[in-house]
Amino acid sequence: MDFLNPAFWTFVAVVAGIYAILSLGLYVQFSLAGLPNFGHVAFMAVAAYTMAILVVRYAVPMPLAAGAGIVGAVLLALILGIPTLRLRADYLAIATVAGGEIIRYLAMNLPDLTGGPIGSIGLLGPGQIAMYNGDWLAFLDRIGANLSTLVGVRVSRDAVAAILVWLLAGLLVLVLWRCERSPWGRVLKGIREDEAAVTAVGKNVFAFKLQALMLGAVLAAVAGLLLAWQIGVFSPEDYQPTLTFYAYLILILGGMNRLLAIPVGAIAFSLLYSGTRLLNFFPLSLIDSGSRAFLRLFLVGFLLVLLMAVRPQGMLGNRRELLLER
Amino acid sequence: MTVLLEVERLSRSFGGVAALDGATFAVEERSITALIGPNGAGKTTAFNVISGFLKPDAGTIRFAGERIEGLRGDQVARAGLVRAFQAPRVLTRMSVLDNMLLAGKDQPGERLSLNWLAPARVARRELEVHRRALDILERVRLLPLAEAYAGTLSGGQRKLLELGRALMVEPRMILLDEPMAGVAPVLAEQLLEHIRRLREERGVTFFVIEHDMDVVMSISDRVIVMDEGRVIAEGTPDTIQRDERVIEAYLGRLAPASAGQGASP
Numbered sequence: 001m002d003f004l005n006p007a008f009w010t011f012v013a014v015v016a017g018i019y020a021i022l023s024l025g026l027y028v029q030f031s032l033a034g035l036p037n038f039g040h041v042a043f044m045a046v047a048a049y050t051m052a053i054l055v056v057r058y059a060v061p062m063p064l065a066a067g068a069g070i071v072g073a074v075l076l077a078l079i080l081g082i083p084t085l086r087l088r089a090d091y092l093a094i095a096t097v098a099g100g101e102i103i104r105y106l107a108m109n110l111p112d113l114t115g116g117p118i119g120s121i122g123l124l125g126p127g128q129i130a131m132y133n134g135d136w137l138a139f140l141d142r143i144g145a146n147l148s149t150l151v152g153v154r155v156s157r158d159a160v161a162a163i164l165v166w167l168l169a170g171l172l173v174l175v176l177w178r179c180e181r182s183p184w185g186r187v188l189k190g191i192r193e194d195e196a197a198v199t200a201v202g203k204n205v206f207a208f209k210l211q212a213l214m215l216g217a218v219l220a221a222v223a224g225l226l227l228a229w230q231i232g233v234f235s236p237e238d239y240q241p242t243l244t245f246y247a248y249l250i251l252i253l254g255g256m257n258r259l260l261a262i263p264v265g266a267i268a269f270s271l272l273y274s275g276t277r278l279l280n281f282f283p284l285s286l287i288d289s290g291s292r293a294f295l296r297l298f299l300v301g302f303l304l305v306l307l308m309a310v311r312p313q314g315m316l317g318n319r320r321e322l323l324l325e326r
Numbered sequence: 327m328t329v330l331l332e333v334e335r336l337s338r339s340f341g342g343v344a345a346l347d348g349a350t351f352a353v354e355e356r357s358i359t360a361l362i363g364p365n366g367a368g369k370t371t372a373f374n375v376i377s378g379f380l381k382p383d384a385g386t387i388r389f390a391g392e393r394i395e396g397l398r399g400d401q402v403a404r405a406g407l408v409r410a411f412q413a414p415r416v417l418t419r420m421s422v423l424d425n426m427l428l429a430g431k432d433q434p435g436e437r438l439s440l441n442w443l444a445p446a447r448v449a450r451r452e453l454e455v456h457r458r459a460l461d462i463l464e465r466v467r468l469l470p471l472a473e474a475y476a477g478t479l480s481g482g483q484r485k486l487l488e489l490g491r492a493l494m495v496e497p498r499m500i501l502l503d504e505p506m507a508g509v510a511p512v513l514a515e516q517l518l519e520h521i522r523r524l525r526e527e528r529g530v531t532f533f534v535i536e537h538d539m540d541v542v543m544s545i546s547d548r549v550i551v552m553d554e555g556r557v558i559a560e561g562t563p564d565t566i567q568r569d570e571r572v573i574e575a576y577l578g579r580l581a582p583a584s585a586g587q588g589a590s591p
Contacts (some may be wrong), residue, residue, distance in 0.1 A: 182448070184436050184438050201493075215438075
């Protein structure tokens with residue numbers, strides 16, 4: 001691999017776009033409504049598993065299966081939210097951490113339903129390889145063929161995916177931009193600042209929080225579907241809590257309460273995370289690849305700490321807002 | 327005079343300690359009624375229960391003839407009974423104007439779907455709410471600070487903002503918990519003036535917990551005195567000032583307590 005391999009960077013671009021959509025979900029929940037969701041990854045997992053199971057086992061058409069996946073994620077949001085959202089924020093935090101892990105362990109330990117530890121490949125049982133993203137790849141190829149004739153250059157499958165994912169991310173940013181500036185968004189921000197004050201002026205705080213949690217779950221589900229389609233296989237190990245914290249990193253990197261900072265944060269994170277993969281030149285080439293991978297994570301962490309020390313408000317954040325804690 | 331708020335035998339205890347022990351009182355419409363009593367008398371608990379922030383263990387609360395003791399805080403506020411807090415709770419990382427706009431009542435834009443399905447209706451209401459907010463901000467003299475973060479306001483300005491925000495809900499009655507505490511004298515004077523004028527011009531009823539006796543005597547039409555979770559006296563400021571039970575509650579008993587009154591359970 002080298003720095004100039006376009007295929008590598010195209011793939012990074014797709015994943016960055018998916019991370020951006022994932023982080024938009026967290027933005028609605030955490031930045032707008034102040035809901036500490038530490039199990040965001042569970043919404044991705046539920047959506048991906050629901051979709052894959054329906055496609056592989058029941059031959060449900062892709063769009064319908066995707067819709068079912070999103071509904072599944074919303075149901076999980078209701079299960080996690082209804083008992084906890086009336087309580088202090090800490091309870092939601094605990095419930096989501098546990099919820100995320102429960103989903104992962106269920107996926108691992110219900111092989112008949114989920115394929116078990118080997119993941120989506122095992123959905124048809126041992127001896128058979130299950131694939132669920134044929135429709136998605138065909139869809140990309142169709143667009144790719146049209147696009148290629150249009151621009152006169154061959155457009156790769158990943159390039160089409162990158163374009164689609166980023167178009168969707170851009171569209172979602174616009175939609176959320178409008179939601180944030182609506183009276184609805186205003187109430188959510190108020191809840192983030194002080195629930196009691198918002199209750200005192202006659203707003204049903206619980207209902208607003210539940211809506212925010214559900215909307216965030218939908219966005220995470222979309223990201224989960226796209227990632228599953230793009231990678232082609234997944235297993236319970238792909239839904240480690242780390243993924244949730246990547247989304248938080250993106251939020252923090254870009255600037256906590258800035259919607260436009262999310263795509264920027266997603267790109268920065270992906271450059272940082274994938275770019276360090278390429279640090280295989282001298283003198284680093286003297287170290288074996290295992291140690292290099294370790295060094296790389298260390299470097300990512302170090303750069304993040306450095307950024308927080310120099311720019312605690314993130315790249316696009318507002319420092320003044322940071323100083324106005326209650 | 328009609329009764330706007332009627333509280334009967336309200337009780338609420340916390341782990342065996344009865345903060346409210348059968349409190350009964352009434353607040354008349356368009357009055358400024360003060361609620362006083364020594365520390366721990368149950369005044370703030372009474373406010374929390376009336377405003378729906380706490381559930382009572384027993385007793386009834388009627389507001390404008392309707393029972394409200396089972397309602398949530400937001401429902402009580404929408405019914406026209408709005409509270410302010412002892413330590414003002416402004417939304418610090420939002421602008422003063424946004425603090426006001428948020429509180430506007432009946433906003434269709436609070437429903438996510440209507441922002442997309444009926445944008446004209448949302449925009450129309452937003453304009454009305456905006457006008458009202460600017461109007462009230464001007465009255466409470468916070469208009470020059472409309473774009474400032476609420477977190478940059480002083481304690482007194484926060485109390486004014488909280489009062490203004492309560493007015494956005496178009497209340498019939500406002501509960502103020504120690505409005506003068508920690509407020510600079512000039513602003514305190516302003517705040518009193520606002521309360522009087524709002525009662526005159528809009529007919530808003532005020533129910534106020536206050537420790538400063540000069541304030542209580544100058545502003546209120548009626549005074550309700552609580553001690554140990556019960557109402558021990560009720561009347562005009564003049565009669566209350568001379569009431570022996572009140573003096574006793576504040577200064578402690580000089581002679582052995584007379585039978586019945588104020589005895590702890």
